[in-house]
Amino acid sequence: MPPKPLEPLAKKLMKGVIALELLGVFGAYSLFHMMNNSQDFRSTVNRRFPSVLEAVCNVHQMTRSKNQFLVLSPPSLLPVQRVGGGLRHPRE
Known part of the structure; x- marks a missing residue:
């Protein structure tokens, strides 16, 4: 079955969109890197x-405060106490 007439155009457009997104990601990273180091x-x-x-x-600032909070009190490492028949988180 021969390809539909719009199929090659759609492929070219999709490749263009992907290329533009990659350029945007690399551009944002390079801007961040330059602002971070210079x-x-x-x-x-x-x-x-x-x-x-x-x-x-x-x-x-938001990233640092979030990372600092996670380092200081990661919820997965807090002790869990057994109370009666169930589990109880110590901060409750």
Whole structure:
């Protein structure tokens, strides 16, 4: 059975969408890496686009606080006490 006329176009469009997404991911990673490692680049971004630097700092702060909370009190490692016939979490 011969391929439908739109099938090659759909494949080309899908490849283009995937290529654009990969470029976006690598671009975001390179921007993050440059802002994380270069103070000069970070100050340039701060002068030109202060909202971008603020958003990156907020993400860093949220990630660090979440990781610190997980390191200090991981729920899977808390002791569980047996009370009567069931299990009871010590923080309850």
